[in-house]
Amino acid sequence: MQTRSEETRANILQAALTLFARLGYEAASVEDICAEAGVSKGAFYHHFPTKQAVFLQLLHDWLDGLDAQFAQARQGAENAAQIFMRMTAAVPGIFRDADQRLPMFLEFWAQASRDEAVWQTTIAPYRRYRDYFASLIEQGVAEGVFRPVEPQAAARLIVALAVGMLLQGLLDPQEDDWQAITTESLKIMMNGLAAQKE
Amino acid sequence: MQTRSEETRANILQAALTLFARLGYEAASVEDICAEAGVSKGAFYHHFPTKQAVFLQLLHDWLDGLDAQFAQARQGAENAAQIFMRMTAAVPGIFRDADQRLPMFLEFWAQASRDEAVWQTTIAPYRRYRDYFASLIEQGVAEGVFRPVEPQAAARLIVALAVGMLLQGLLDPQEDDWQAITTESLKIMMNGLAAQKE
DNA sequence: TGTAAGATACCGACCGGTCGGTATGAATTG
DNA sequence: CAATTCATACCGACCGGTCGGTATCTTACA
Known part of the structure; x- marks a missing residue:
């Protein structure tokens, strides 16, 4: 066999x-x-071949999983604002198997900041997501569903929200319902992006 | 001597x-x-006495420094929204000596998630800031300067923004002007909090 | 004030133990 | 039986921490 x-x-x-x-x-x-x-x-x-190879494999698998979940969120919905709200649907999936993957996520980040190979593996998808968000926002601004915000900053704000919530969930796991809080936070942030109602 | x-x-x-x-x-x-x-x-x-004692001392010093900067931001200004905008002033100070302290910040977090002593040292000030933010927001909602948002979620959103920006700055240091981006992001987020203009 | 006595600060060799990785041979598979 | 897959024994490097001893500074007393 x-x-x-x-x-x-x-x-x-x-x-x-x-x-x-x-x-x-x-x-x-x-x-x-x-x-x-x-x-x-x-x-x-x-x-x-090495201990690091195992680490890199885990990192690779994790990023592939993220890709799949984002692709799912992207499906349907042309409107930029809609896509963001759909990503809320991905939040449970990210937090679900949190016990194992959340500490690893932090371990990935820590290693990336000093290990060249890990950094190379991490930085590319990070930039991809970030720039994808930026283009989404740019589109949303053009469509008039978003205020005329700086797309660069807004994209990084979104990533910061995701990363920051994951880390708080890691530090203080039992304290809160992090799914609910992340969803609520996304709503607040979308208020900041959304065009004023007239 | x-x-x-x-x-x-x-x-x-x-x-x-x-x-x-x-x-x-x-x-x-x-x-x-x-x-x-x-x-x-x-x-x-x-x-x-041990290697860890050095680590804990560094963590302690860092948190003290943060405290001082926040205290400074708190001075003056009664309005809740104003305090938040003043904290923008603390951003340069946090990013300034970033080369050394930013990776350490991540190291603190990583250790906190598995070392009891480090966790105890970290979690208390974290909760203090977080709850302080929550009470600020509650006050802001009562004053009518903020929309009726969930204070718990909003406070965690703010922490997430700070943490997420620090981590992105750590991962991709030369790419962006993180001070400017953090300031702009804060502005966007405050739009999400601020009461609608009539 | 000069000096002895004691406290504090520091040195660097060393220890038991652990680490990532290797060498080599046995077992399993097709 | 040939090749793949795994087990065991082992290596040299390195780790955090200890320890016996030395230098430097403070204190007390003659």
């Missing part, structure tokens, strides 16, 4: 995800990961 | 700040820090 190998690989990735999130990249040792995965060190280094 | 001791201590803190930011908490070894500070390992452990 070919599945044994793939299963081992998947176990390693899952274990790494868990331990990177729980302990951080440095503190989670290869041995820890192997133990968690129920796999030997030999198996680990058979499937991945 | 007593100053020699204090100078050594200050050197260690400065070196630790630099290296924690550049390499991360785990990767920055005590020896590295000592080398950077021009100090022996003995001196290090004379002034601090």
Whole structure:
């Protein structure tokens, strides 16, 4: 069977995800990961050349998942304002499996700020989303559904909202219903963008 | 003189700040820090009981600095909306020495999510600021300068904006003028909060 | 004021232990 | 049986922290 190998690989990735999130990249040792995965060190280094390769694979998978969710939000709806409100629908999906992926998200960010390879992997999709938001806003301004705001700033504001909510949810998980708060916050922000009613 | 001791201590803190930011908490070894500070390992452990104690001290100092800047923003101005706009004035101060403190900010957050001592130190001021914002907004709503928004959500929105901007500035430092963008974003968000003009 | 006594600040070699990664051979698979 | 997949034993580097000892400064007393 070919599945044994793939299963081992998947176990390693899952274990790494868990331990990177729980302990951080440095503190989670290869041995820890192997133990968690129920796999030997030999198996680990058979499937991945380095510890960092595992990390990069997890980052890659995560970004792919994000892409899929955004693509879903994009479907239907021509209006720029509508697309944003649809993204609210993506919020539950992002927060759902939060326990594991939220700490990893922070770990990704921390590594990106000092590791060239991680940075390269992170920065491209970040800019893509950001610029996509900016063009959406530009379009919305042209359509008259948005006030004449600076698209650059507004796009970064949206990203800041997303990132900031994720981080607060990570720091203080049980305190709030972060889905509801994010949705409400999006509404407030959209008020700031939306053209005045006459 | 007593100053020699204090100078050594200050050197260690400065070196630790630099290296924690550049390499991360785990990767920055005590020896590295000592080398950077021009100090022996003995001196290090004379002034601090553990590596983590240095980290906590840096965190403490940073939070104190933030407190001071917020207190300054609070001065004058009774109106809730005015206080927020004054906080724009604090933005340059936060971004100014960014090279060193921004990566550390992320390091603080990452550690806080898994280290109990760091979490305790972080969560209290976080909640303080957040709740202060919420009460400001509540007041603003009562005064009629803000729309009837949910104060809880709005406060978290503001924190998210701050945190999200800091993180973007960290990830993509040279790309943008983050001061200007943060200011402009604040303006957009205040539009979302401000009561409709009649 | 000169000096002895003691406290404080600092040095750097060293320790037990852990790390990421490798070498090599056994088991499983097709 | 050939190749892939995994297990075990191991390596050298490095880590946080300790410790015995030295230098420097403060204090007290003659």
